[in-house]
Amino acid sequence: MMNPEIVALKSRAALLSIVSNSVLIVLKLTVGLLMQSVSVISEAVHSALDLVAAVIAWFSVRESGKPADDEHRFGHGKIENVAGTIEAVLIFGAALYIIWEAGHKLATGQVEIAALGLGALVMAVSALANYLVSRHLLTVAVKTDSVALEADAMHLRTDVYTSLGVLGGLVAIKLTGIAILDPLIAIVVALMIVKAAWDLTRTAFFHILDVRLPDDEEAIIHEVMGGFASQFVDYHKLRTRKSGHTRHIDMHLVVPKKMTVDEGHTLSHRISGEIERRLAYSHILVHIEPCRRQCEECGITRRGECAA
Numbered sequence: 612m613m614n615p616e617i618v619a620l621k622s623r624a625a626l627l628s629i630v631s632n633s634v635l636i637v638l639k640l641t642v643g644l645l646m647q648s649v650s651v652i653s654e655a656v657h658s659a660l661d662l663v664a665a666v667i668a669w670f671s672v673r674e675s676g677k678p679a680d681d682e683h684r685f686g687h688g689k690i691e692n693v694a695g696t697i698e699a700v701l702i703f704g705a706a707l708y709i710i711w712e713a714g715h716k717l718a719t720g721q722v723e724i725a726a727l728g729l730g731a732l733v734m735a736v737s738a739l740a741n742y743l744v745s746r747h748l749l750t751v752a753v754k755t756d757s758v759a760l761e762a763d764a765m766h767l768r769t770d771v772y773t774s775l776g777v778l779g780g781l782v783a784i785k786l787t788g789i790a791i792l793d794p795l796i797a798i799v800v801a802l803m804i805v806k807a808a809w810d811l812t813r814t815a816f817f818h819i820l821d822v823r824l825p826d827d828e829e830a831i832i833h834e835v836m837g838g839f840a841s842q843f844v845d846y847h848k849l850r851t852r853k854s855g856h857t858r859h860i861d862m863h864l865v866v867p868k869k870m871t872v873d874e875g876h877t878l879s880h881r882i883s884g885e886i887e888r889r890l891a892y893s894h895i896l897v898h899i900e901p902c903r904r905q906c907e908e909c910g911i912t913r914r915g916e917c918a919a
Contacts, residue, residue, distance in 0.1 A: 625669035
């Protein structure tokens with residue numbers, strides 16, 4: 612079971628995102644309808660989906676901290692991956708809606724923008740608020756290795772860029788008087804949202820398929836094994852995957868034939884402990900098997916001196 616303090620830290624971060632998005636939705640939607648600006652309304656839609664994503668993240672980080680049970684013997688960590696995938700789907704949907712709305716504006720030519728100053732102010736406030744909240748979420752996500760919070764942070768960081776884009780567009784409309792820039796900016800915002808959704812899909816969904824750990828993390832495992840190389844003959848069948856914040860690692864460890872069960876057990880625990888120290892939230896399973904070579908003497912010597 613995850614440390615209750617870590618669960619509480621993740622829950623508070625997700626709750627902050629919920630409050631922030633709720634306030635921004637009201638501001639953006641009110642001003643967007645007042646201005647009749649599709650780009651500002653598209654930002655309100657984006658924030659609405661971010662609110663849904665934040666609620667999902669809040670729920671998932673609470674559920675993922677539950678201990679393993681009879682039905683979920685590997686724990687509940689993958690609920691964070693599911694949450695991240697749902698968030699990605701929501702973002703794709705938001706992008707399609709924004710493109711459709713902007714295309715309708717361009718096709719009909721009905722583009723009238725009012726209260727540009729108020730819209731610019733709301734976009735500036737939105738960009739600043741989302742930057743501060745996303746920075747906090749990302750800090751907590753890195754500290755707790757939370758996929759759901761990382762996804763939420765990426766949502767909000769995208770909002771920062773899109774809000775700044777809309778802000779720049781409103782300033783351009785004010786300076787040039789070309790109102791058609793509004794739906795064009797909305798389409799650019801939608802394309803940025805699509806990019807964010809794809810990045811989230813790669814982060815969250817692929818781990819549901821039990822892809823192996825990243826190269827740099829597997830390299831750490833090999834480094835640890837190298838440090839114990841003089842105490843075993845070989846290791847193979849290394850398998851790695853990730854479920855939420857938990858890394859699952861298993862391998863076969865070939866030991867000298869004369870090594871006792873107690874010595875093999877102790878060695879596997881030392882190896883597991885070192886991997887856990889280097890890679891937090893790791894669950895390691897080591898299968899011990901004796902060397903099958905018929906050597907006259909089989910002791911714990913340097914691996915390079917072993918006839919096998």
